[in-house]
Amino acid sequence: MSGRAAARTLWESARPQGDVRRRNASAWLPHVTELKRDMRRFADSDEVDMVVVGCGAGGATFTQRLAHAGWKVVCLEAGPFWDPQKDWVSDEWGSHHLYWNEPRVVGGSHPVPMGSNNSGRGVGGSMVHFAGFAPRLHPSDFRVRSGDGVAADWPLSYAQLRPYYQRLERELPVAGQYWPWGDPHPYPHPPHPVSGNGEVMLDGCAKLGIEARVGPVAIANGRFGNRPHCIYRGFCLQGCKVDAKASPLITHVPDAIAHGAEIRADAMVTRIETDREGRRVTGVRYVRGGREYVQRAAAVAVAGYSIETPRLLLNSTSRRFPDGLCNDHDLVGRYVMVQGAPQTAGRFAEEIRMYKAPPPEVSTEEFYETDPAKPYVRGFSVQTVSPLPIMWAEHVAEQGHWGPDLRKRMTDYTHWATLGALCEFLPQAENRVTLAEETDRHGLPVARFDHSQCANDGQLMEASRKVMEEILRAAGATELMTVERYAHLVGGCRMGRTAEEGVVDADLRSFAVPNLFITDGSVLPTQGSANPALTIMALADRAACRLAGKEPR
Amino acid sequence: MGRMRAWPGKGAGAVGRAGTWDPVTAGVVLARLGPRHEPALRFFTPREEAVAEALLDHVLARSPDDPPVPVLTVIDDRLATGEYDGWHFADLPQDAEAWRRSLAGLDEDARLRHDGRGFPESGYGERDRLLRHVLQLGSGDWYGMPAGHVWKLWTRYACEAYYAHPHAWDEIGFGGPAYPRGYLRLGRGLREPWEEPR
Ligand SMILES: Cc1cc2nc3c(=O)[nH]c(=O)nc-3n(C[C@H](O)[C@H](O)[C@H](O)COP(=O)(O)OP(=O)(O)OC[C@H]3O[C@@H](n4cnc5c(N)ncnc54)[C@H](O)[C@@H]3O)c2cc1C
Numbered sequence: 145m146s147g148r149a150a151a152r153t154l155w156e157s158a159r160p161q162g163d164v165r166r167r168n169a170s171a172w173l174p175h176v177t178e179l180k181r182d183m184r185r186f187a188d189s190d191e192v193d194m195v196v197v198g199c200g201a202g203g204a205t206f207t208q209r210l211a212h213a214g215w216k217v218v219c220l221e222a223g224p225f226w227d228p229q230k231d232w233v234s235d236e237w238g239s240h241h242l243y244w245n246e247p248r249v250v251g252g253s254h255p256v257p258m259g260s261n262n263s264g265r266g267v268g269g270s271m272v273h274f275a276g277f278a279p280r281l282h283p284s285d286f287r288v289r290s291g292d293g294v295a296a297d298w299p300l301s302y303a304q305l306r307p308y309y310q311r312l313e314r315e316l317p318v319a320g321q322y323w324p325w326g327d328p329h330p331y332p333h334p335p336h337p338v339s340g341n342g343e344v345m346l347d348g349c350a351k352l353g354i355e356a357r358v359g360p361v362a363i364a365n366g367r368f369g370n371r372p373h374c375i376y377r378g379f380c381l382q383g384c385k386v387d388a389k390a391s392p393l394i395t396h397v398p399d400a401i402a403h404g405a406e407i408r409a410d411a412m413v414t415r416i417e418t419d420r421e422g423r424r425v426t427g428v429r430y431v432r433g434g435r436e437y438v439q440r441a442a443a444v445a446v447a448g449y450s451i452e453t454p455r456l457l458l459n460s461t462s463r464r465f466p467d468g469l470c471n472d473h474d475l476v477g478r479y480v481m482v483q484g485a486p487q488t489a490g491r492f493a494e495e496i497r498m499y500k501a502p503p504p505e506v507s508t509e510e511f512y513e514t515d516p517a518k519p520y521v522r523g524f525s526v527q528t529v530s531p532l533p534i535m536w537a538e539h540v541a542e543q544g545h546w547g548p549d550l551r552k553r554m555t556d557y558t559h560w561a562t563l564g565a566l567c568e569f570l571p572q573a574e575n576r577v578t579l580a581e582e583t584d585r586h587g588l589p590v591a592r593f594d595h596s597q598c599a600n601d602g603q604l605m606e607a608s609r610k611v612m613e614e615i616l617r618a619a620g621a622t623e624l625m626t627v628e629r630y631a632h633l634v635g636g637c638r639m640g641r642t643a644e645e646g647v648v649d650a651d652l653r654s655f656a657v658p659n660l661f662i663t664d665g666s667v668l669p670t671q672g673s674a675n676p677a678l679t680i681m682a683l684a685d686r687a688a689c690r691l692a693g694k695e696p697r
Numbered sequence: 698m699g700r701m702r703a704w705p706g707k708g709a710g711a712v713g714r715a716g717t718w719d720p721v722t723a724g725v726v727l728a729r730l731g732p733r734h735e736p737a738l739r740f741f742t743p744r745e746e747a748v749a750e751a752l753l754d755h756v757l758a759r760s761p762d763d764p765p766v767p768v769l770t771v772i773d774d775r776l777a778t779g780e781y782d783g784w785h786f787a788d789l790p791q792d793a794e795a796w797r798r799s800l801a802g803l804d805e806d807a808r809l810r811h812d813g814r815g816f817p818e819s820g821y822g823e824r825d826r827l828l829r830h831v832l833q834l835g836s837g838d839w840y841g842m843p844a845g846h847v848w849k850l851w852t853r854y855a856c857e858a859y860y861a862h863p864h865a866w867d868e869i870g871f872g873g874p875a876y877p878r879g880y881l882r883l884g885r886g887l888r889e890p891w892e893e894p895r
């Protein structure tokens with residue numbers, strides 16, 4: 145590590161936490177399950193300052209920031225208010241209920257199965273079962289059109305988002321080695337010890353001269369406020385019962401409740417209401433316990449994930465918006481992106497037991513930026529992933545193994561290590577969410593997501609597979625298997641400089657209706673090769689600060 | 698699966714460690730070992746049951762010596778209650794309907810090729826060939842559905858049921874639930890004292 149990196153790391157990890165606590169005391173407050181009992185309740189007829197739809201990465205962060213600034217906020221969440229001790233288990237199949245299991249239809253030439261990659265429901269959103277990788281985007285991600293001549297530029301720059309990245313890294317908190325890529329930066333918590341899977345990646349990369357780093361993961365290393373430390377049990381994608389891994393349920397909701405926000409769970413929003421002329425939104429219609437209610441609000445923020453957010457807007461038609469709210473320019477539901485996420489596994493003579501320790505351990509961003517020597521633009525990152533038995537079985541079955549072959553290969557589980565890539569697929573107008581004929585139990589049309597790859601996407605998938613194979617081989621793998629997968633849906637209501645370019649502006653305010661905001665992953669115009677949650681939270685933080693006039697100095 | 702390690706007997710393996718699990722997890726996992734509620738099947742008709750059982754025997758290579766891992770009843774339960782995975786391919790109907798149609802298709806394929814004998818009544822080798830045929834069709838059409846997507850539906854449901862079971866974990870060396878105990882010995886070639894060499 146260079147002297148500067150060492151000095152910055154020391155400064156970051158030794159700094160007092162007073163500012164974190166003043167901004168967001170979640171980690172120091174009683175457990176959310178306790179706080180919930182005395183939570184403030186608003187009446188439907190109260191016109192609250194803001195109603196937020198969805199309590200996930202974007203929605204919960206936005207709610208906490210506005211409540212902290214003194215706003216009256218109600219956050220409506222379709223799923224339950226989880227109690228990690230009672231509702232989550234240390235078991236793969238037993239965690240099926242964490243997913244959004246209402247019907248969705250997937251089509252296109254490269255359809256994206258939801259399955260174990262499905263978005264979440266319930267307070268905390270998808271971060272309840274996200275792996276926990278928490279990297280930032282690179283500065284180049286904000287100007288892909290200027291830099292590479294493809295996709296789009298963001299209406300804001302990396303520098304404008306940087307302070308928010310920093311704030312959130314301290315609040316989650318993020319653990320990892322000094323980060324040499326993009327905008328180099330230290331992390332507040334030191335890197336976690338790695339398991340067999342992480343050792344394989346570090347070893348393979350070292351042999352090939354590829355820089356790799358431990359982290360960055362949103363898992364406290366050591367205590368953080370009242371939050372306990374990680375016990376390396378490996379069930380991060382099943383919800384962290386320990387409360388060591390960050391999710392808004394424990395990182396932002398406690399402070400929101402302490403500042404008078406109401407998190408109203410089991411409340412499925414079915415429509416955003418506007419005034420007669422469609423000039424302003426007036427509240428939202430929602431179903432709770434089979435009954436329909438309308439919560440009045442001076443402003444609305446939609447944060448239901450890249451599929452449900454466009455679906456809600458498309459389902460909210462009116463005379464003014466016959467094709468869906470904010471859809472004057474046919475942008476709602478378009479440019480939905482997934483990262484190409486092939487996983488390559490290697491077999492080793494010794495036991496790896498990849499199910500131990502958090503799956504997110506080690507990453508490299510050596511291949512992140514455009515390399516003029518390559519036939520494709522943009523790039524990919526490589527990270528550790530550690531499928532549990534069911535996902536591993538699907539991995540093996542995907543290779544065409546079945547019957548005796550499948551069972552036999554499965555008995556070798558403890559000898560395999562797995563890496564995953566995140567390829568920056570480019571946004572395309574035809575990759576979109578529309579409404580299907582099929583309806584859900586509320587009688588609302590469900591979302592259909594069509595996805596096709598472009599040539600650049602395919603080249604990235606291929607290139608990343610080769611790199612992962614080389615790393616595993618260098619570490620001593622004798623046999624390899626790759627499955628093509630996708631991960632991390634973002635986009636669908638992208639931000640832009642003008643109403644023709646985006647649904648919302650850089651402050652996440654919709655161009656069509658000035659008191660309607662979109663504060664989740666659907667606003668991303670491009671996705672980089674970084675996992676998106678931290679960026680989504682940073683954008684929501686920035687939007688809330690701009691709105692409340694409390695920008696960090 | 699005679700080649701595999703013998704079923705280690707009650708009380709050993711993952712289930713033997715149930716005392717170290719938190720009660721909620723133990724409740725969920727141990728329920729997979731107990732009796733299933735009646736009526737045993739609610740979704741599959743008797744004919745579909747016969748076809749599905751034969752199909753699952755092939756997909757999961759099950760033999761009479763295998764430890765008892767319920768698969769058909771688990772799938773039936775999911776389809777009866779609509780506990781799907783939250784998505785389906787646009788060129789396939791919803792999971793329940795896709796299961797019905799694909800089972801009828803298999804039976805029909807068998808009858809056409811084997812003088813009117815259905816899928817369960819065909820011999821092992823015959824069934825194996827019929828399934829290989831479906832797999833080889835890839836994205837080609839099979840009874841109005843892309844064969845590859847049907848194949849994924851079958852293997853997905855089969856794997857989700859089978860590899861959720863503690864007996865299957867013992868077979869592959871997975872430790873099972875690990876809360877509140879966690880792991881202390883991380884790294885290549887390292888084992889907890891209770892982890893058996895594989
Ligand atoms: C298996 C998996 C692993 C992942 N791993 C990582 C990772 O390692 N790192 C990373 O950065 N990202 C990861 N992600 C992605 C990350 O979790 C998401 O990108 C992020 O949480 C999305 O944030 P969001 O605010 O857009 O939506 P969400 O966090 O999904 O929140 C949306 C919320 O809105 C609710 N909602 C939806 N519609 C309605 C409605 N009509 N009414 C009321 N409520 C509604 C939903 O129930 C949900 O709780 C992972 C995702 C998955 C599925």
Ligand code: SF4
Pocket residue numbers: 363373374375376377378379380381383384385386387388389501502
């Ligand atoms: S490995 Fe650590 S962070 Fe992951 S679920 Fe377990 S305790 Fe939580």
